[in-house]
Amino acid sequence: MRVASHYIDGHWVDAVDGAAAVGDAFNPATGLAVARYADAGAAEGEAAVAAARRAFGQTAWRHSPRLRADVLLRFADRLEARKDEVADWLVTLNGKLRREAMSEILGAASELRYYAGLARNLFGRIAEVEPGCYSSLEREAAGVAAIILPWNAPIILLVRSLAPALAAGCAVVIKPAFQTALAHNLALECLVQDERIPAGIVNSVIESGATVSQLLCASPDVDVVSFTGSTAVGKRIAQASAGTLKRLSLELGGKSPAVVFADAAHGRSAAGIVAGSLIQAGQQCTAISRVLVEDSAYADFTRSLAEAYRAVRVGPGNDPQSQMGCLIDAANRDRIAGLAERAGSAGDVLVQGRIPGGELARGAFIEPSLVAIEDLSSEYIQRELFGPLIVVERFRDEDDAIARANATRYSLASSVWTADAARSRRMAGRMRFGTVWANTHNKLFAEAETGGHADSGYGRLHGQEGLNDFLETKHFYYEVSA
Template sequence: MPLRPETASRLLIDGTLTAGSGGTFDVVNPATEEVIGQAAQATSADMDAAIAAARRAFDTTDWSRDHAFRARCLRQLRDALKGHVDELRELTIAEVGCPSFLTHGPQLEGPIDDLGYFADLAENYDWTVDLGEAEPMGIKNHREVRSEAVGVVGAITPWNFPHQINFAKIGPALAAGCTVVLKPAPDTPWCAALVGEVIATETDIPAGVINIVTSTDHRLGEQLTADPRVDLVSFTGSTATGRAVMSTAAQTLTKVFLELGGKSAFLVLDDADLATACSMAAFNVVTHAGQGCAITTRLVVPREKLAEATALTRDALAGLAAGDPTKPGTVCGPLISARQRERVEEYLRIAVEEGGTIETGGGRPEGLERGYFVSPTLISGLDNSARVAQEEIFGPVLVILPHDGDDDAIAIANDSPYGLSGQVWGTDPERLDHVVNGVRTGTMGVNGGIWYAADVPFGGYKQSGIGREMGVAGFAEYLETKAVARPA
């Protein structure tokens, strides 16, 4: 059955595709500002039914104990989604505004493939570890440690990379034996709703194991977080909202996984190929219009090369103009909404007020009267204390800062409330390793190294979050540990 926009206006609750009790809400194409369809508007009653279904499926079925069945269901979902990949690509570009080339990687095909990795984990994980015999208090015992599913997972996801983040939660949670209630962002409901349709119609995943609730009402996320029937809340989004999630979950001592904001540094050492490094920094910050928490948005270069680096980066950004995301050559598409564009434009005003210079960009591009576009922008003339160097902007905005040697570059990178990602460029292996060891961040790329993969744990230090997503570490977030002892 083909996936179409008109089929994306349904919730998935207890195995049934159903209309939202609140009717529907509009889905807007951020590249054209046109309403392209509707999504189901869930209410508090719908969320309550979804949580009840997930609780029932976990407590009354063998889902959490049948590892082979879960692996088969995940592979079944992966293969079914691959059969719809062209339809999903078209709808994802229209809803997210992401450049077409990204759907061949982290915006679609990569996350679908990653479901196979989590299926393999379900089959091959050491669910029981034998600790052998011991004699505590002189009594001989045989001990073992078991890993078990944590229970019902409330997953709350953002709009910037919806498939990647949805599957980074759904995949390991289901593989671990949990049941899930997914509350996706209201800006990108189709990416979740259409997956729900595939789950309901083309897989053997039992009713209630996964429930998908779309809504513009942010109180439903709070309801999901506060409900005592939920055992773990997995949230990706802003640090401010993460604090609220953590505070609400604390009332019931519900476990939380938080993947939050970033203000990552791109460090260029004095022995680096400056032109290549600056070109890569420019490319990184405009990818998907800078709407990624791990994108490097501070370019930190040797002070003696600041003028040259500024010119190189300015020229590189000028060649990466914002444009139509359906065109193959586009790297920088639109921002997700008018609200987000206003937020980015406000930061550009703040940069000028603080004494910064807009080297290129700084506003809406000519010739794109429709769509939420902002031109790729480079800001110079500020230090690391400036707001645009300290706060997450979530737009195609790069701040260039000077450093006075490797240790100063490390200090600038660490002078941030965040610690999510980073890059370092240079040629001396010992100096590169010194920088990698010194920067307090969850991921680091060296000379363009790509850390993103299903088996690589992702997460941050400090206010960038709690826990890890992806990899075995991300899988373990959805497990409890039980020690068992018997007389030997």
């Protein structure tokens, strides 16, 4: 059985001190152990931080933008060349559909190429403030960046923080999710086999607990923490990092509404909403979890949605006929099943998702659910459920739609579905979400920043602004002698 190791100071290791602790990684579609991972403690975390600090201060990496650009381009090429192998392991360890896995890998390669271009364009500015007196504002790497990752999209979420961090000239310590550590390592191999990268610039430490995460947050040798994950964990990271006042980039939970007007309430919109809600079995922070439908179209459109959800074929990610894969583990399957069973106390259950029988019963599979709820204070509307349980609500007009859509602490992503372009623009201006899509959902790519505020976190990923968290501005003032 393959073992995912740590990567510290230019070497793959299972432990820094003494015998290695090892954990099992499971295929959520079968419940069977399929791989193992080295499980880190404080010693591995400390060694990785020390290596990154040393490499940042003592190598020419941060002063070599052309090298960094070329390293990222080579990384993209190698990742693409191994896409089938990495996709196979993503499906095996994560349970997602193979087309979702392949899209994730190709998106990561695109992101790498985008930041390779930006690596050679980190320009500052110079101003003459008085005759012969100049201010030079220079952009330079922030230092050591910690990247803490979840399991739901381990390759693209790695790259969207790692690529700008390396483009900026930082050294990095990555803490991948232990559930998908082997897939992570396959991708990381495509980077670290490049012998031009100084030892210590890239480090990766796997753990099932929180010891390394706490160390990364508290260490004065870590300058930036980039975290993607739940709001609860993000808040703990913010608290743990306060003692060193390090920079944080936190992309946290979501509760994405899709606002559907009567002029767009037809089959194509229903299909788009079903797809936007069931991406990765609903285990994506930008996935649609609330559908707000205009009164005049509510009955017919809700009926169409219910029919579409009932028709979804749940199955293994490597089956081309599957339309939705499984959840990450049986515990999360049972959690969603419990929420679906209790939903009748909160509203009208239109589609009751159940755990399927037969061969699928041993895996973390569950059918999608659709529940009609009016009470905005309901936990089904206010909590991020992170699974295929979707709420449908009705609204009267634009003002009512805005009031309902914005009635959440989550502000990551949303969509508006209407044939009226002016209305979609008006709605986007009033909706308090980091992203608003029109007549589509989940269109994410390297060039466009994403992020939220409130309980969805702060900072931006992707795009030009994705570099900002990994760069500092230095003011150098000088006078020219007469």
